Amino acid sequence: MLEGRKNARRLEFIEFQLTWRGRVGRADLQDQFSISPQQATNDLSEYSELAPRNLRYDPRQRTYVRDERFRPRLTRGSPLDYLTQLELCAADYRNRSEIWPDPVPQFETMTTTTRPVARETLQLMLSAIETGGILEMQYVSLSSDDEEVRRIAPHALANDGHRWHARAYDLDKERHSDFVLSRLDAVAVSEGGGEAVPDDKAWNTLVTVKLQPEDGLGDRQRERLEIEYGMDDGRMDLTVRKAMLYYYLRHYGFDPRPVRGKTMRNVSSFRLAIANIQEVEKNLERRS
Incomplete structure (x- = not known):
């Protein structure tokens, strides 16, 4: 829908503000993109034509507000869209005037202290x-x-x-x-x-990890966990590169090291379990 439009980023900005702030006005566009009042008006009119059910003009506030029928049309409308902006700011890739959240809430992110890459x-x-x-x-x-x-x-x-x-x-x-x-x-x-450099079979091979709530959880706990991870019928299939399997297991709270004989423990700090543990264990191919 935005292909070829010179003002594509400004139209996405309008939808971003409607999604997360609930309103957007001409001044917001002027401040963010340093454009004229007339151009800001044109952008708002164009967005209104593309998504007429997403906004309405509120004469009391003298700005456009999110309509009850709002549905993202030009962006994903995902919380990651918002949170990634904060991460860019935290990593000093953007300053607060360059990111789109307005106002910017207080936030803190974890940083890893390692030797920098030259x-x-x-x-x-x-x-x-x-x-x-x-x-x-x-x-x-x-x-x-x-x-x-x-x-x-x-x-x-x-x-x-x-x-x-x-x-x-x-x-x-x-x-x-x-x-x-x-x-x-x-x-x-x-x-x-x-x-001769052989193909990296582990990189090119995909492995599926079937995650589910661990045994022993109550119905309410299991339901909440399924919602948290977007499980379908109590299961989440995670398809990853075989070369990245070890890292993904750690990311989901497992310890992929052979801590019980030669087999990893099927225990996660996030209360998850692997349904196909034998298959996963086989694909780890640990080296001594």
């Missing part, structure tokens, strides 16, 4: 991914004191909810692995020297 390292990493080159690097591993220059063929970036990793083929160990970007000091990118 700009040169990320630049070389992106170059290697784009060209299919070999990245020479020094890597500080927690499982080894070895800090010699290593050679990897990266092909993707991944975030585990805590840190960014490079997904790459380790030419020395002859296997695909994850490398924490903040522990990596890139040295140079070179063209492949004829080394």
Whole structure:
């Protein structure tokens, strides 16, 4: 609906304000986009034509307010749309005058204190991914004191909810692995020297984790948990890359380490359980 419209962002802004603030006026558009009063009026009129049931003019407030029949037309209307704006502000990617919530509520976000990723390292990493080159690097591993220059063929970036990793083929160990970007000091990118880089089957394979409320919950607790996770008939199917399975399990409160013999405990801090635990355990493929 917005394809090709030069004022697409301003129309989305109007709907954002109606969704989360309940009203929007000409001055809001002028302040946010530094446009003329006439342009702001035109934008409001255009939105009213696109979604006539979403707003009505309130002469008492002298502004447009959300109509009772409101339904998002140009945006998802998801709470993530709002909360992501706060996260951008918290991470200093936007200042308070640049984000759309108005007024901005008091908020706080968790931050992870880690060694920053060097700009040169990320630049070389992106170059290697784009060209299919070999990245020479020094890597500080927690499982080894070895800090010699290593050679990897990266092909993707991944975030585990805590840190960014490079997904790459380790030419020395002859296997695909994850490398924490903040522990990596890139040295140079070179063209492949004829080394065969196999497909990353774990990255390209999808695995389904079937989550459900843990046993022993009361009916009310189970119902609330199903609502919280948007479960369908008491089940939520989570489809993830096999290479990311370990991280997703941790994200949902499980401990994927083999803490009972060689099998992970089917216990989550979020009161969840895995219905297909044997399949999930098989796909973890832990390394010693």
